[in-house]
Amino acid sequence: MRRIGVMFDRARQPEELIAFAREIEGLGADDLWVVEDLGWAGGVSSATLALGATERLRVGIGISPAPLRSPALLAMELAMVERVFPGRLIAGVGHGVPEWMAQVGVGVREKLALLGETITVVRALLRGETVSLDGQVVKIDGVRLVHPPADAPPVVAGVVRPRSLELSGRVADGTVIAEGQGPKAIAAALGHIRKGQAEQGERPGPHEVVVFTHLCVGDDAERIAELTAPVVEEYTAWLKVPAEDVFLAAGPVATAAERIRSLWDAGADTVVLRPVGEDPEGQVRRVLAELA
Incomplete structure:
Protein backbone atom coordinates (compact mmCIF):
# COMPACT_ATOMS: atom_id res chain seq x y z
CA MET A 1 0.00 0.00 0.00
CA ARG A 2 1.30 3.43 -0.93
CA ARG A 3 0.92 5.82 1.98
CA ILE A 4 1.18 9.61 2.03
CA GLY A 5 2.06 11.69 5.07
CA VAL A 6 2.71 15.31 5.98
CA MET A 7 5.27 16.75 8.38
CA PHE A 8 4.39 19.33 11.02
CA ASP A 9 7.38 21.56 10.50
CA ARG A 10 9.50 22.23 13.56
CA ALA A 11 9.48 26.00 12.85
CA ARG A 12 5.71 26.24 13.35
CA GLN A 13 4.28 27.36 16.66
CA PRO A 14 3.40 24.42 18.95
CA GLU A 15 -0.08 25.87 19.41
CA GLU A 16 -0.76 25.21 15.72
CA LEU A 17 -0.25 21.45 15.94
CA ILE A 18 -3.77 20.38 16.89
CA ALA A 19 -5.53 22.37 14.17
CA PHE A 20 -2.90 21.31 11.63
CA ALA A 21 -3.32 17.62 12.50
CA ARG A 22 -7.10 17.85 12.13
CA GLU A 23 -6.79 19.61 8.78
CA ILE A 24 -4.30 17.07 7.44
CA GLU A 25 -6.61 14.25 8.52
CA GLY A 26 -9.51 16.00 6.80
CA LEU A 27 -7.52 16.22 3.58
CA GLY A 28 -7.19 12.45 3.52
CA ALA A 29 -3.51 11.98 4.36
CA ASP A 30 -2.49 8.69 5.97
CA ASP A 31 0.21 10.02 8.30
CA LEU A 32 1.28 13.07 10.26
CA TRP A 33 4.93 13.20 11.30
CA VAL A 34 6.31 15.33 14.11
CA VAL A 35 9.92 16.31 14.72
CA GLU A 36 12.19 15.93 17.75
CA ASP A 37 15.12 18.29 17.23
CA LEU A 38 17.11 19.92 20.02
CA GLY A 39 15.48 23.12 21.17
CA TRP A 40 12.28 22.74 19.15
CA ALA A 41 9.83 20.23 20.62
CA GLY A 42 9.60 16.79 22.21
CA GLY A 43 8.53 14.05 19.84
CA VAL A 44 6.44 11.96 22.25
CA SER A 45 4.46 14.92 23.58
CA SER A 46 3.89 16.22 20.04
CA ALA A 47 2.73 12.81 18.82
CA THR A 48 0.37 12.42 21.76
CA LEU A 49 -1.25 15.79 21.11
CA ALA A 50 -1.73 14.97 17.44
CA LEU A 51 -3.19 11.54 18.18
CA GLY A 52 -5.59 12.97 20.72
CA ALA A 53 -6.81 15.56 18.22
CA THR A 54 -7.51 13.07 15.41
CA GLU A 55 -9.35 9.82 14.86
CA ARG A 56 -7.57 7.77 12.20
CA LEU A 57 -4.22 9.40 11.35
CA ARG A 58 -1.10 7.42 12.02
CA VAL A 59 1.41 9.68 13.76
CA GLY A 60 5.14 9.26 13.34
CA ILE A 61 7.98 10.52 15.51
CA GLY A 62 10.80 11.54 13.23
CA ILE A 63 13.11 11.12 15.01
CA SER A 64 14.13 10.58 18.64
CA PRO A 65 17.93 10.84 19.07
CA ALA A 66 19.24 7.69 20.74
CA PRO A 67 21.89 9.56 22.79
CA LEU A 68 19.20 11.79 24.29
CA ARG A 69 16.76 8.98 25.17
CA SER A 70 17.11 6.20 27.71
CA PRO A 71 15.76 3.10 25.92
CA ALA A 72 13.80 2.06 29.01
CA LEU A 73 12.15 5.48 29.33
CA LEU A 74 11.49 5.70 25.59
CA ALA A 75 9.82 2.28 25.66
CA MET A 76 7.68 3.35 28.63
CA GLU A 77 6.57 6.49 26.80
CA LEU A 78 5.81 4.67 23.55
CA ALA A 79 3.92 1.90 25.34
CA MET A 80 1.68 4.42 27.07
CA VAL A 81 0.87 6.20 23.82
CA GLU A 82 0.30 2.95 21.92
CA ARG A 83 -2.08 1.60 24.56
CA VAL A 84 -4.22 4.74 24.46
CA PHE A 85 -4.10 5.09 20.65
CA PRO A 86 -3.58 1.51 19.44
CA GLY A 87 -2.29 0.96 15.93
CA ARG A 88 -1.69 4.64 15.19
CA LEU A 89 1.91 5.21 16.30
CA ILE A 90 5.22 4.72 14.50
CA ALA A 91 8.40 5.76 16.28
CA GLY A 92 11.65 6.78 14.64
CA VAL A 93 15.00 6.62 16.42
CA GLY A 94 18.29 7.90 15.02
CA HIS A 95 21.86 8.86 15.81
CA GLY A 96 21.04 12.50 16.58
CA VAL A 97 22.87 15.49 15.10
CA PRO A 98 26.41 15.24 16.55
CA GLU A 99 26.70 18.98 17.25
CA TRP A 100 23.41 19.01 19.15
CA MET A 101 24.28 15.89 21.13
CA ALA A 102 27.60 17.52 22.10
CA GLN A 103 25.73 20.63 23.27
CA VAL A 104 23.90 18.61 25.91
CA GLY A 105 26.80 16.34 26.83
CA VAL A 106 25.47 13.07 25.43
CA GLY A 107 27.65 12.62 22.36
CA VAL A 108 29.18 9.17 22.02
CA ARG A 109 31.80 7.67 19.75
CA GLU A 110 30.02 4.31 19.47
CA LYS A 111 27.11 5.68 17.41
CA LEU A 112 26.25 2.45 15.59
CA ALA A 113 26.36 0.39 18.78
CA LEU A 114 24.20 2.88 20.67
CA LEU A 115 21.54 3.03 17.97
CA GLY A 116 21.43 -0.71 17.47
CA GLU A 117 21.28 -1.49 21.17
CA THR A 118 18.65 1.20 21.79
CA ILE A 119 16.33 -0.04 19.06
CA THR A 120 16.82 -3.67 20.11
CA VAL A 121 15.97 -2.92 23.75
CA VAL A 122 13.00 -0.68 22.94
CA ARG A 123 11.46 -3.24 20.60
CA ALA A 124 11.93 -6.08 23.09
CA LEU A 125 10.37 -4.08 25.93
CA LEU A 126 7.41 -3.14 23.75
CA ARG A 127 6.88 -6.84 23.02
CA GLY A 128 6.52 -7.41 26.76
CA GLU A 129 9.84 -9.18 27.24
CA THR A 130 12.06 -8.99 30.31
CA VAL A 131 15.22 -7.42 29.00
CA SER A 132 18.83 -7.65 30.15
CA LEU A 133 21.69 -6.34 28.05
CA ASP A 134 25.30 -5.64 28.93
CA GLY A 135 25.96 -3.88 25.67
CA GLN A 136 28.76 -1.77 24.35
CA VAL A 137 26.80 1.33 25.38
CA VAL A 138 23.38 0.30 26.71
CA LYS A 139 23.21 -1.42 30.11
CA ILE A 140 19.88 -2.78 31.32
CA ASP A 141 19.23 -5.50 33.89
CA GLY A 142 15.96 -7.42 34.16
CA VAL A 143 13.59 -4.62 33.09
CA ARG A 144 10.05 -5.39 31.99
CA LEU A 145 7.15 -3.07 31.21
CA VAL A 146 4.22 -3.49 33.58
CA HIS A 147 1.80 -2.27 30.89
CA PRO A 148 3.18 -3.31 27.50
CA PRO A 149 0.90 -2.68 24.51
CA ALA A 150 -1.12 -5.51 23.02
CA ASP A 151 0.75 -4.99 19.75
CA ALA A 152 4.11 -3.24 19.68
CA PRO A 153 4.21 -0.13 17.48
CA PRO A 154 6.81 -0.12 14.70
CA VAL A 155 10.21 1.25 15.70
CA VAL A 156 12.08 2.55 12.66
CA ALA A 157 15.61 3.88 12.22
CA GLY A 158 16.19 7.35 10.81
CA VAL A 159 19.58 6.90 9.13
CA VAL A 160 21.54 7.95 6.04
CA ARG A 161 24.93 6.27 5.67
CA PRO A 162 25.50 2.70 4.39
CA ARG A 163 26.54 1.06 7.67
CA SER A 164 23.60 2.63 9.48
CA LEU A 165 21.21 1.50 6.74
CA GLU A 166 22.53 -2.04 7.12
CA LEU A 167 22.00 -1.77 10.86
CA SER A 168 18.42 -0.66 10.26
CA GLY A 169 17.83 -3.75 8.14
CA ARG A 170 19.12 -5.92 10.99
CA VAL A 171 17.35 -4.42 14.00
CA ALA A 172 14.46 -2.11 13.03
CA ASP A 173 10.91 -2.44 11.74
CA GLY A 174 11.63 0.08 9.00
CA THR A 175 13.85 2.91 7.81
CA VAL A 176 13.25 6.65 7.56
CA ILE A 177 15.12 8.16 4.61
CA ALA A 178 15.77 11.88 4.98
CA GLU A 179 14.78 14.67 2.64
CA GLY A 180 16.71 15.42 -0.52
CA GLN A 181 17.11 11.81 -1.67
CA GLY A 182 15.45 10.68 -4.87
CA PRO A 183 14.81 7.35 -6.58
CA LYS A 184 18.48 6.49 -7.16
CA ALA A 185 19.34 7.14 -3.52
CA ILE A 186 16.36 5.08 -2.37
CA ALA A 187 17.40 2.17 -4.55
CA ALA A 188 20.93 2.34 -3.10
CA ALA A 189 19.56 2.56 0.45
CA LEU A 190 17.36 -0.49 -0.15
CA GLY A 191 20.44 -2.45 -1.17
CA HIS A 192 22.10 -1.69 2.17
CA ILE A 193 18.90 -2.40 4.11
CA ARG A 194 18.46 -5.77 2.41
CA LYS A 195 22.07 -6.66 3.14
CA GLY A 196 21.37 -6.00 6.82
CA GLN A 197 18.19 -8.09 6.67
CA ALA A 198 20.13 -10.98 5.11
CA GLU A 199 22.59 -10.88 8.01
CA GLN A 200 19.77 -11.58 10.48
CA GLY A 201 20.11 -15.26 9.73
CA GLU A 202 16.35 -15.73 9.62
CA ARG A 203 13.43 -14.80 7.40
CA PRO A 204 13.14 -11.00 7.75
CA GLY A 205 9.84 -9.46 8.78
CA PRO A 206 8.15 -6.52 7.04
CA HIS A 207 10.37 -3.46 6.74
CA GLU A 208 8.62 -0.17 5.97
CA VAL A 209 10.56 2.44 4.00
CA VAL A 210 9.49 5.99 4.87
CA VAL A 211 10.87 8.76 2.66
CA PHE A 212 10.70 12.43 3.61
CA THR A 213 10.66 14.96 0.78
CA HIS A 214 10.24 18.71 0.47
CA GLU A 233 22.02 24.58 -0.19
CA GLU A 234 21.44 22.83 3.15
CA TYR A 235 21.05 19.35 1.71
CA THR A 236 23.91 19.75 -0.76
CA ALA A 237 26.18 20.24 2.25
CA TRP A 238 24.58 17.59 4.47
CA LEU A 239 24.19 14.81 1.91
CA LYS A 240 27.46 15.76 0.19
CA VAL A 241 25.91 15.69 -3.27
CA PRO A 242 25.77 18.24 -6.14
CA ALA A 243 22.90 20.72 -5.98
CA GLU A 244 21.24 19.14 -9.01
CA ASP A 245 21.04 15.82 -7.16
CA VAL A 246 19.01 17.22 -4.24
CA PHE A 247 15.53 15.79 -4.80
CA LEU A 248 12.44 17.98 -4.39
CA ALA A 249 8.76 17.48 -5.17
CA ALA A 250 8.63 20.97 -6.64
CA GLY A 251 6.97 22.79 -9.51
CA PRO A 252 3.45 22.70 -10.98
CA VAL A 253 1.16 20.37 -9.12
CA ALA A 254 1.29 17.66 -11.80
CA THR A 255 5.11 17.71 -11.70
CA ALA A 256 5.20 17.56 -7.89
CA ALA A 257 2.77 14.63 -7.88
CA GLU A 258 4.79 12.75 -10.49
CA ARG A 259 7.95 13.18 -8.43
CA ILE A 260 6.15 11.79 -5.38
CA ARG A 261 5.05 8.80 -7.46
CA SER A 262 8.66 8.25 -8.51
CA LEU A 263 9.58 7.76 -4.83
CA TRP A 264 6.88 5.11 -4.45
CA ASP A 265 8.05 3.44 -7.66
CA ALA A 266 11.63 3.36 -6.31
CA GLY A 267 10.57 1.42 -3.22
CA ALA A 268 9.12 3.89 -0.72
CA ASP A 269 6.12 2.57 1.18
CA THR A 270 5.31 5.95 2.72
CA VAL A 271 6.19 9.40 1.36
CA VAL A 272 6.08 12.23 3.91
CA LEU A 273 5.73 15.76 2.52
CA ARG A 274 7.51 18.72 4.09
CA PRO A 275 5.92 21.84 2.55
CA VAL A 276 8.13 24.82 1.75
CA GLY A 277 6.83 28.34 1.20
CA GLU A 278 3.44 29.97 1.45
CA ASP A 279 0.18 28.19 2.30
CA PRO A 280 1.56 24.75 3.24
CA GLU A 281 -1.91 23.31 3.82
CA GLY A 282 -3.03 24.57 0.42
CA GLN A 283 -0.03 22.96 -1.24
CA VAL A 284 -0.82 19.65 0.44
CA ARG A 285 -4.48 19.93 -0.59
CA ARG A 286 -3.55 20.46 -4.24
CA VAL A 287 -1.04 17.64 -4.47
CA LEU A 288 -3.28 15.14 -2.63
CA ALA A 289 -6.08 15.92 -5.06
CA GLU A 290 -3.69 15.38 -7.97
CA LEU A 291 -2.45 12.09 -6.54
CA ALA A 292 -6.02 10.90 -6.00
Missing part, protein backbone atom coordinates in the same frame (compact mmCIF):
# COMPACT_ATOMS: atom_id res chain seq x y z
CA LEU A 215 7.10 19.91 -1.32
CA CYS A 216 6.85 23.24 -3.12
CA VAL A 217 3.87 23.60 -5.46
CA GLY A 218 3.54 26.53 -7.83
CA ASP A 219 3.57 27.60 -11.46
CA ASP A 220 6.15 30.39 -11.11
CA ALA A 221 9.49 28.69 -11.72
CA GLU A 222 11.52 31.64 -10.47
CA ARG A 223 9.54 31.79 -7.23
CA ILE A 224 9.90 28.03 -6.72
CA ALA A 225 13.66 28.31 -7.21
CA GLU A 226 13.83 31.20 -4.75
CA LEU A 227 11.85 29.33 -2.08
CA THR A 228 13.78 26.09 -2.43
CA ALA A 229 17.28 27.58 -2.75
CA PRO A 230 18.00 27.40 1.03
CA VAL A 231 16.81 23.78 1.08
CA VAL A 232 19.06 22.85 -1.83
Whole structure:
Protein backbone atom coordinates (compact mmCIF):
# COMPACT_ATOMS: atom_id res chain seq x y z
CA MET A 1 0.00 0.00 0.00
CA ARG A 2 1.30 3.43 -0.93
CA ARG A 3 0.92 5.82 1.98
CA ILE A 4 1.18 9.61 2.03
CA GLY A 5 2.06 11.69 5.07
CA VAL A 6 2.71 15.31 5.98
CA MET A 7 5.27 16.75 8.38
CA PHE A 8 4.39 19.33 11.02
CA ASP A 9 7.38 21.56 10.50
CA ARG A 10 9.50 22.23 13.56
CA ALA A 11 9.48 26.00 12.85
CA ARG A 12 5.71 26.24 13.35
CA GLN A 13 4.28 27.36 16.66
CA PRO A 14 3.40 24.42 18.95
CA GLU A 15 -0.08 25.87 19.41
CA GLU A 16 -0.76 25.21 15.72
CA LEU A 17 -0.25 21.45 15.94
CA ILE A 18 -3.77 20.38 16.89
CA ALA A 19 -5.53 22.37 14.17
CA PHE A 20 -2.90 21.31 11.63
CA ALA A 21 -3.32 17.62 12.50
CA ARG A 22 -7.10 17.85 12.13
CA GLU A 23 -6.79 19.61 8.78
CA ILE A 24 -4.30 17.07 7.44
CA GLU A 25 -6.61 14.25 8.52
CA GLY A 26 -9.51 16.00 6.80
CA LEU A 27 -7.52 16.22 3.58
CA GLY A 28 -7.19 12.45 3.52
CA ALA A 29 -3.51 11.98 4.36
CA ASP A 30 -2.49 8.69 5.97
CA ASP A 31 0.21 10.02 8.30
CA LEU A 32 1.28 13.07 10.26
CA TRP A 33 4.93 13.20 11.30
CA VAL A 34 6.31 15.33 14.11
CA VAL A 35 9.92 16.31 14.72
CA GLU A 36 12.19 15.93 17.75
CA ASP A 37 15.12 18.29 17.23
CA LEU A 38 17.11 19.92 20.02
CA GLY A 39 15.48 23.12 21.17
CA TRP A 40 12.28 22.74 19.15
CA ALA A 41 9.83 20.23 20.62
CA GLY A 42 9.60 16.79 22.21
CA GLY A 43 8.53 14.05 19.84
CA VAL A 44 6.44 11.96 22.25
CA SER A 45 4.46 14.92 23.58
CA SER A 46 3.89 16.22 20.04
CA ALA A 47 2.73 12.81 18.82
CA THR A 48 0.37 12.42 21.76
CA LEU A 49 -1.25 15.79 21.11
CA ALA A 50 -1.73 14.97 17.44
CA LEU A 51 -3.19 11.54 18.18
CA GLY A 52 -5.59 12.97 20.72
CA ALA A 53 -6.81 15.56 18.22
CA THR A 54 -7.51 13.07 15.41
CA GLU A 55 -9.35 9.82 14.86
CA ARG A 56 -7.57 7.77 12.20
CA LEU A 57 -4.22 9.40 11.35
CA ARG A 58 -1.10 7.42 12.02
CA VAL A 59 1.41 9.68 13.76
CA GLY A 60 5.14 9.26 13.34
CA ILE A 61 7.98 10.52 15.51
CA GLY A 62 10.80 11.54 13.23
CA ILE A 63 13.11 11.12 15.01
CA SER A 64 14.13 10.58 18.64
CA PRO A 65 17.93 10.84 19.07
CA ALA A 66 19.24 7.69 20.74
CA PRO A 67 21.89 9.56 22.79
CA LEU A 68 19.20 11.79 24.29
CA ARG A 69 16.76 8.98 25.17
CA SER A 70 17.11 6.20 27.71
CA PRO A 71 15.76 3.10 25.92
CA ALA A 72 13.80 2.06 29.01
CA LEU A 73 12.15 5.48 29.33
CA LEU A 74 11.49 5.70 25.59
CA ALA A 75 9.82 2.28 25.66
CA MET A 76 7.68 3.35 28.63
CA GLU A 77 6.57 6.49 26.80
CA LEU A 78 5.81 4.67 23.55
CA ALA A 79 3.92 1.90 25.34
CA MET A 80 1.68 4.42 27.07
CA VAL A 81 0.87 6.20 23.82
CA GLU A 82 0.30 2.95 21.92
CA ARG A 83 -2.08 1.60 24.56
CA VAL A 84 -4.22 4.74 24.46
CA PHE A 85 -4.10 5.09 20.65
CA PRO A 86 -3.58 1.51 19.44
CA GLY A 87 -2.29 0.96 15.93
CA ARG A 88 -1.69 4.64 15.19
CA LEU A 89 1.91 5.21 16.30
CA ILE A 90 5.22 4.72 14.50
CA ALA A 91 8.40 5.76 16.28
CA GLY A 92 11.65 6.78 14.64
CA VAL A 93 15.00 6.62 16.42
CA GLY A 94 18.29 7.90 15.02
CA HIS A 95 21.86 8.86 15.81
CA GLY A 96 21.04 12.50 16.58
CA VAL A 97 22.87 15.49 15.10
CA PRO A 98 26.41 15.24 16.55
CA GLU A 99 26.70 18.98 17.25
CA TRP A 100 23.41 19.01 19.15
CA MET A 101 24.28 15.89 21.13
CA ALA A 102 27.60 17.52 22.10
CA GLN A 103 25.73 20.63 23.27
CA VAL A 104 23.90 18.61 25.91
CA GLY A 105 26.80 16.34 26.83
CA VAL A 106 25.47 13.07 25.43
CA GLY A 107 27.65 12.62 22.36
CA VAL A 108 29.18 9.17 22.02
CA ARG A 109 31.80 7.67 19.75
CA GLU A 110 30.02 4.31 19.47
CA LYS A 111 27.11 5.68 17.41
CA LEU A 112 26.25 2.45 15.59
CA ALA A 113 26.36 0.39 18.78
CA LEU A 114 24.20 2.88 20.67
CA LEU A 115 21.54 3.03 17.97
CA GLY A 116 21.43 -0.71 17.47
CA GLU A 117 21.28 -1.49 21.17
CA THR A 118 18.65 1.20 21.79
CA ILE A 119 16.33 -0.04 19.06
CA THR A 120 16.82 -3.67 20.11
CA VAL A 121 15.97 -2.92 23.75
CA VAL A 122 13.00 -0.68 22.94
CA ARG A 123 11.46 -3.24 20.60
CA ALA A 124 11.93 -6.08 23.09
CA LEU A 125 10.37 -4.08 25.93
CA LEU A 126 7.41 -3.14 23.75
CA ARG A 127 6.88 -6.84 23.02
CA GLY A 128 6.52 -7.41 26.76
CA GLU A 129 9.84 -9.18 27.24
CA THR A 130 12.06 -8.99 30.31
CA VAL A 131 15.22 -7.42 29.00
CA SER A 132 18.83 -7.65 30.15
CA LEU A 133 21.69 -6.34 28.05
CA ASP A 134 25.30 -5.64 28.93
CA GLY A 135 25.96 -3.88 25.67
CA GLN A 136 28.76 -1.77 24.35
CA VAL A 137 26.80 1.33 25.38
CA VAL A 138 23.38 0.30 26.71
CA LYS A 139 23.21 -1.42 30.11
CA ILE A 140 19.88 -2.78 31.32
CA ASP A 141 19.23 -5.50 33.89
CA GLY A 142 15.96 -7.42 34.16
CA VAL A 143 13.59 -4.62 33.09
CA ARG A 144 10.05 -5.39 31.99
CA LEU A 145 7.15 -3.07 31.21
CA VAL A 146 4.22 -3.49 33.58
CA HIS A 147 1.80 -2.27 30.89
CA PRO A 148 3.18 -3.31 27.50
CA PRO A 149 0.90 -2.68 24.51
CA ALA A 150 -1.12 -5.51 23.02
CA ASP A 151 0.75 -4.99 19.75
CA ALA A 152 4.11 -3.24 19.68
CA PRO A 153 4.21 -0.13 17.48
CA PRO A 154 6.81 -0.12 14.70
CA VAL A 155 10.21 1.25 15.70
CA VAL A 156 12.08 2.55 12.66
CA ALA A 157 15.61 3.88 12.22
CA GLY A 158 16.19 7.35 10.81
CA VAL A 159 19.58 6.90 9.13
CA VAL A 160 21.54 7.95 6.04
CA ARG A 161 24.93 6.27 5.67
CA PRO A 162 25.50 2.70 4.39
CA ARG A 163 26.54 1.06 7.67
CA SER A 164 23.60 2.63 9.48
CA LEU A 165 21.21 1.50 6.74
CA GLU A 166 22.53 -2.04 7.12
CA LEU A 167 22.00 -1.77 10.86
CA SER A 168 18.42 -0.66 10.26
CA GLY A 169 17.83 -3.75 8.14
CA ARG A 170 19.12 -5.92 10.99
CA VAL A 171 17.35 -4.42 14.00
CA ALA A 172 14.46 -2.11 13.03
CA ASP A 173 10.91 -2.44 11.74
CA GLY A 174 11.63 0.08 9.00
CA THR A 175 13.85 2.91 7.81
CA VAL A 176 13.25 6.65 7.56
CA ILE A 177 15.12 8.16 4.61
CA ALA A 178 15.77 11.88 4.98
CA GLU A 179 14.78 14.67 2.64
CA GLY A 180 16.71 15.42 -0.52
CA GLN A 181 17.11 11.81 -1.67
CA GLY A 182 15.45 10.68 -4.87
CA PRO A 183 14.81 7.35 -6.58
CA LYS A 184 18.48 6.49 -7.16
CA ALA A 185 19.34 7.14 -3.52
CA ILE A 186 16.36 5.08 -2.37
CA ALA A 187 17.40 2.17 -4.55
CA ALA A 188 20.93 2.34 -3.10
CA ALA A 189 19.56 2.56 0.45
CA LEU A 190 17.36 -0.49 -0.15
CA GLY A 191 20.44 -2.45 -1.17
CA HIS A 192 22.10 -1.69 2.17
CA ILE A 193 18.90 -2.40 4.11
CA ARG A 194 18.46 -5.77 2.41
CA LYS A 195 22.07 -6.66 3.14
CA GLY A 196 21.37 -6.00 6.82
CA GLN A 197 18.19 -8.09 6.67
CA ALA A 198 20.13 -10.98 5.11
CA GLU A 199 22.59 -10.88 8.01
CA GLN A 200 19.77 -11.58 10.48
CA GLY A 201 20.11 -15.26 9.73
CA GLU A 202 16.35 -15.73 9.62
CA ARG A 203 13.43 -14.80 7.40
CA PRO A 204 13.14 -11.00 7.75
CA GLY A 205 9.84 -9.46 8.78
CA PRO A 206 8.15 -6.52 7.04
CA HIS A 207 10.37 -3.46 6.74
CA GLU A 208 8.62 -0.17 5.97
CA VAL A 209 10.56 2.44 4.00
CA VAL A 210 9.49 5.99 4.87
CA VAL A 211 10.87 8.76 2.66
CA PHE A 212 10.70 12.43 3.61
CA THR A 213 10.66 14.96 0.78
CA HIS A 214 10.24 18.71 0.47
CA LEU A 215 7.10 19.91 -1.32
CA CYS A 216 6.85 23.24 -3.12
CA VAL A 217 3.87 23.60 -5.46
CA GLY A 218 3.54 26.53 -7.83
CA ASP A 219 3.57 27.60 -11.46
CA ASP A 220 6.15 30.39 -11.11
CA ALA A 221 9.49 28.69 -11.72
CA GLU A 222 11.52 31.64 -10.47
CA ARG A 223 9.54 31.79 -7.23
CA ILE A 224 9.90 28.03 -6.72
CA ALA A 225 13.66 28.31 -7.21
CA GLU A 226 13.83 31.20 -4.75
CA LEU A 227 11.85 29.33 -2.08
CA THR A 228 13.78 26.09 -2.43
CA ALA A 229 17.28 27.58 -2.75
CA PRO A 230 18.00 27.40 1.03
CA VAL A 231 16.81 23.78 1.08
CA VAL A 232 19.06 22.85 -1.83
CA GLU A 233 22.02 24.58 -0.19
CA GLU A 234 21.44 22.83 3.15
CA TYR A 235 21.05 19.35 1.71
CA THR A 236 23.91 19.75 -0.76
CA ALA A 237 26.18 20.24 2.25
CA TRP A 238 24.58 17.59 4.47
CA LEU A 239 24.19 14.81 1.91
CA LYS A 240 27.46 15.76 0.19
CA VAL A 241 25.91 15.69 -3.27
CA PRO A 242 25.77 18.24 -6.14
CA ALA A 243 22.90 20.72 -5.98
CA GLU A 244 21.24 19.14 -9.01
CA ASP A 245 21.04 15.82 -7.16
CA VAL A 246 19.01 17.22 -4.24
CA PHE A 247 15.53 15.79 -4.80
CA LEU A 248 12.44 17.98 -4.39
CA ALA A 249 8.76 17.48 -5.17
CA ALA A 250 8.63 20.97 -6.64
CA GLY A 251 6.97 22.79 -9.51
CA PRO A 252 3.45 22.70 -10.98
CA VAL A 253 1.16 20.37 -9.12
CA ALA A 254 1.29 17.66 -11.80
CA THR A 255 5.11 17.71 -11.70
CA ALA A 256 5.20 17.56 -7.89
CA ALA A 257 2.77 14.63 -7.88
CA GLU A 258 4.79 12.75 -10.49
CA ARG A 259 7.95 13.18 -8.43
CA ILE A 260 6.15 11.79 -5.38
CA ARG A 261 5.05 8.80 -7.46
CA SER A 262 8.66 8.25 -8.51
CA LEU A 263 9.58 7.76 -4.83
CA TRP A 264 6.88 5.11 -4.45
CA ASP A 265 8.05 3.44 -7.66
CA ALA A 266 11.63 3.36 -6.31
CA GLY A 267 10.57 1.42 -3.22
CA ALA A 268 9.12 3.89 -0.72
CA ASP A 269 6.12 2.57 1.18
CA THR A 270 5.31 5.95 2.72
CA VAL A 271 6.19 9.40 1.36
CA VAL A 272 6.08 12.23 3.91
CA LEU A 273 5.73 15.76 2.52
CA ARG A 274 7.51 18.72 4.09
CA PRO A 275 5.92 21.84 2.55
CA VAL A 276 8.13 24.82 1.75
CA GLY A 277 6.83 28.34 1.20
CA GLU A 278 3.44 29.97 1.45
CA ASP A 279 0.18 28.19 2.30
CA PRO A 280 1.56 24.75 3.24
CA GLU A 281 -1.91 23.31 3.82
CA GLY A 282 -3.03 24.57 0.42
CA GLN A 283 -0.03 22.96 -1.24
CA VAL A 284 -0.82 19.65 0.44
CA ARG A 285 -4.48 19.93 -0.59
CA ARG A 286 -3.55 20.46 -4.24
CA VAL A 287 -1.04 17.64 -4.47
CA LEU A 288 -3.28 15.14 -2.63
CA ALA A 289 -6.08 15.92 -5.06
CA GLU A 290 -3.69 15.38 -7.97
CA LEU A 291 -2.45 12.09 -6.54
CA ALA A 292 -6.02 10.90 -6.00
